[in-house]
Amino acid sequence: MNFSKYQTITLLCTGMLLGTAGCSNLDDTVLGKLSSTEATGTGGVAIDPASSLQGVYSALNSFADQANQYALEEHSSDEMQGPTRGTDWDDFGTWRKLHQHTWDSQHNQIIDAWNNLNSGVFKATQTISVASNNAAIKAEAQFLRAFFMFYVVDLYGQVPVREATDAADANPKVLDRSAATDYILADLAAAIPVLPSVTASTNNKASKEAAQFLLAKVLLNKAVYKQSPATPAGPFTFAKADMDAAIVACNTIMSSGKFSIQPKGGYFDMFAPDNTALSKENIFVIANDNSSQPGNVRNRYYMGLHYSQQPSGWNGFTTLADFYNSFDKADERLGKAYPGVTDKIGTRAGFLVGQQYDEKGVALKDRSGNPLVFTPDVNLSYATEAKGIRVMKYVPQPGFLDNPSNDYVFFRYADVVLMKAEAILRGGTDPMGQTAEKLVNDLRANRSVAAKTPIDLKAILAERGFELYYEGWRRNDQIRFGTFLDPVDNRPTKSADTKVVYPIPQRALDSNPNLKQNPGY
Known part of the structure; x- marks a missing residue:
C-alpha cells in the first residue's frame, strides 16, 4: 500500500x-x-x-x-x-x-x-x-x-x-x-x-474525485453555512443552483467509472484489513499497513470492546438504543460474523448486542463472572460494564490488533449516491435523469434490505445513518436536516439553537x- x-x-x-x-x-x-x-x-x-x-x-x-x-x-x-x-x-x-x-x-x-x-x-x-x-x-x-x-x-x-x-x-x-x-x-x-484522477494506489492523495466529493459536501451544507x-x-433555504452544482459534482465522480456500490454481502469489506483491495467505494483514505499506521484504526474497535473480548478493549462508547432499533433487521449493515476474524478471535463486525462469545462459541463473562451481555439500555452517568450496544465498524486484524492494515476512510462512493439523492429532493435537477428513489433503493438492494417508499428527506437522513454510522458525519447531517437539537437517550430536552x-x-x-x-x- x-x-x-x-x-x-x-x-x-x-x-x-x-x-x-x-x-x-x-x-x-x-x-x-x-x-x-x-x-x-x-x-x-x-x-x-x-x-x-x-x-x-x-x-x-x-x-x-x-x-x-x-x-x-x-x-x-x-x-x-x-x-x-x-x-x-x-x-x-x-x-x-x-x-x-x-x-x-x-x-x-x-x-x-x-x-x-x-x-x-x-x-x-x-x-x-x-x-x-x-x-x-x-x-x-x-x-x-x-x-x-x-x-x-x-x-x-x-x-x-x-x-x-x-x-x-x-x-x-x-x-x-x-x-x-x-x-x-x-x-x-x-x-x-x-489534480490528477484517482487510481487504486493513490486514493490516499488529493485527487479530482476527492475534491469533487468535498465540493458536493460543501454545496449541500452551503445553506447552513450561509x-x-x-x-x-434554520430553517435553511437550499438554493437550486447549489443543488444543481452538487449533482454535477456527484455525477463527475459517478461518470469516472472508478467506483461502484459494494456488492451485496461486502459492506464490511470496506473497513476490513485488506480494504485497499476489497473496497470498490473508498475515494479518499489514510493508507495503513502492518509496518506503518499513520491513521491507525485501532481506536475504532478498542473504544467499545469489553476487556474480556479480543482484542481486550477500553469498554467505552456505545450506540443509542433508538438508533440501533431504527435498522431493518435484514440490513447487512447491522453486522455479521466476519470470516478470518470471528472464527479466530470471536469478535463480529457491526453492532454487538446480547451475549458475546469467543472464537470457539464459548459465552464470555464480565469481570465479575457474570455473562457478558450487551444490553440496549445504558445510563450515561452510572453504567455497569456490560451496558450499551457496541459498534465495530472497522474489522480487527488477528495477529495485528495494535497495528492493523485497514485504511482509514474519509470519503466513499455510497455517500456520493446519497448526496446526489438529497440534492435532487432539495430541488436540484439531474442531467442524467436519475431519481432519488432509484438511487437510494439501488443502494439498499446492495445492503440486503427491501426497497423503501417514499424516499423523502426523512428517509434520506435515516439512510445516511444506516450507511454512514460511526464515520464522523452524523452531527453534520442532523444539523442540515433539522434534528440535531432534538431530545435523544440521555438528553431529555431540546437543546438551544446556538448548539x-x-x-x-x-x-x-x-x-x-x-x-x-x-x-x-
Missing part, C-alpha cells in the same frame, strides 16, 4: 509554525521565535515544498483518534455516547458533556480539535506559499486546506486565517462562516482542474482579538 504521503516528517521549527495557526495552544514567546517570512524561505530558512506537503498530509492523522474532531461530530449526535462506568470513562465529564450538549469554551475536546484543524489549515497555506511554480503541489495543498477549513467552518462557524507572509506577531484575520465557505469553494475551484447568525439552526456550532476556545479568544465568541456561549 502507498502510505509514504503520511509518514511523519520533521520540518524545521515545526512547533513554532504550528503556534501561528489561528493562535493555537502555544504561547506568545514561541510565536515570536520565527516569523512567517522566515518560514516561507524569504528570511533565509528554506522549506522544501514536497516535504511541506507531507506535513499537511500527516496532519490528517488526528482524525483517526477517537477524540477531538471525531468526538465532536459523533458524541453530540443520536448515534454515539460515552457512559461513565464506575470510575472508568468519567474523564471530568468530557464525553457526557458532548452528548448532553453542555460543553463550554474550556472543553478539552473543543480546544484540541480547534488546534488540530487550524494547524492543518496553516500548514496547507504554508505549502501553497512555498510551492512556487509547482502547480501539482499547490493544487494538493489547496484541496487539503479546503478539507481542514471545511471542518473548522462546520464545527466552529468562523476561521482565523494567517497568510504565510504575515508577520509572526500579527493577529490572524478572521473569516465569518459565509466568507470562509466562499474561501473553501475558491480553493476547490482552483485545485480541481490541476445562514444568518441570528438563526443558526449547532461549538464555542471558540477561550484561549484563542484571549490570543486573537479578531475572534468573537459565538452566540450562546
